[in-house]
Amino acid sequence: MAKRIVIASGKGGVGKTTVAVGLSKALAAREKRVLLVDFDNLRSVDLMLGAAESVVFDWGDLLLGRCDAEAAIGRAQGIDFLSCPPRYDGFTAQQVKALMKTLEANYDYLLFDAPAGVGAGLRLACAAAQRALVVATPDPICVRAAFRAAEEMESWGVTNSRLVLNRAVRRDMQKKRLLNIDDAIDKTGVQLIAIVPEDKLLRKAGVEGICQPYQLSFEAFYNLAARIEGKQVPLAFL
Ligand SMILES: Nc1ncnc2c1ncn2[C@@H]1O[C@H](COP(=O)(O)OP(=O)(O)OP(=O)(O)O)[C@@H](O)[C@H]1O
Ligand SMILES: [Mg+2]
Numbered sequence: 001m002a003k004r005i006v007i008a009s010g011k012g013g014v015g016k017t018t019v020a021v022g023l024s025k026a027l028a029a030r031e032k033r034v035l036l037v038d039f040d041n042l043r044s045v046d047l048m049l050g051a052a053e054s055v056v057f058d059w060g061d062l063l064l065g066r067c068d069a070e071a072a073i074g075r076a077q078g079i080d081f082l083s084c085p086p087r088y089d090g091f092t093a094q095q096v097k098a099l100m101k102t103l104e105a106n107y108d109y110l111l112f113d114a115p116a117g118v119g120a121g122l123r124l125a126c127a128a129a130q131r132a133l134v135v136a137t138p139d140p141i142c143v144r145a146a147f148r149a150a151e152e153m154e155s156w157g158v159t160n161s162r163l164v165l166n167r168a169v170r171r172d173m174q175k176k177r178l179l180n181i182d183d184a185i186d187k188t189g190v191q192l193i194a195i196v197p198e199d200k201l202l203r204k205a206g207v208e209g210i211c212q213p214y215q216l217s218f219e220a221f222y223n224l225a226a227r228i229e230g231k232q233v234p235l236a237f238l
Helices: 016-029 059-063 093-106 120-128 140-155 170-174 181-188 202-208 215-228
Strands: 003-008 034-038 074-076 079-082 109-113 131-136 160-168 191-197
Touching: 003 016, 003 120, 003 140, 016 034, 016 079, 016 109, 016 131, 016 160, 016 202, 016 215, 034 093, 059 093, 093 109, 093 120, 109 120, 120 140, 131 140, 131 181, 140 160, 140 181, 160 181, 181 191, 191 215
Parallel strands: 003 109, 003 131, 034 079, 034 109, 131 160, 160 191
Antiparallel strands: 074 079
């Protein structure tokens, strides 16, 4: 049975898809079989995997019987992925949960890239998830949104959340231009599992996809993957 993890944040643009793709690549590097499912109907997983041209079907088509899983699931950079339908209405939490259960036999991990906000897309992703990664950048607006997202997910039964602090810049945190790590943990109320540094190669992720080497942040994603696998890896940053 695969581990099913939703990646959420509340606030938009904080790095959910970047973390979802980075973690997928890190798990694949650890020889894990990963299916990355896009639950954002604005869709960005295919773009960040550099595979936009190859997408024909999405999980909505699969649920409506318009294609089989083989046709719907794309593959790029060692990761299988499934795109999001343009609308959520018409799909129930039960249907999505049942679909993910049929898919999980072939995978070690199902990762769900949630949309911004705490609406229908996140609700559907949570229906099929066992645990969550809550992504926040170290600023008060993002950590408040992360707190709300974690709270909402808990009310939907996803009680096991961990915080991924993204775009961390050591000097700015030390000089209090950004929240420090303890403040971020306190204000989200979520236990920290990873700190991903600001990485200038990742700034181009939305435009160029995450194809090229991105050493600075990859170590953080690799360590996150190891921690999710249950390994003890120190959280060294400051
Ligand atoms: N660690 C990082 N270092 C530098 N840039 C980053 C980092 N993480 C994310 N970014 C930048 O932030 C942009 C937004 O990231 P991303 O699309 O992953 O956010 P998101 O939370 O998924 O957004 P949305 O809410 O729209 O789905 C990326 O295109 C990338 O340029
Ligand atoms: Mg996204």
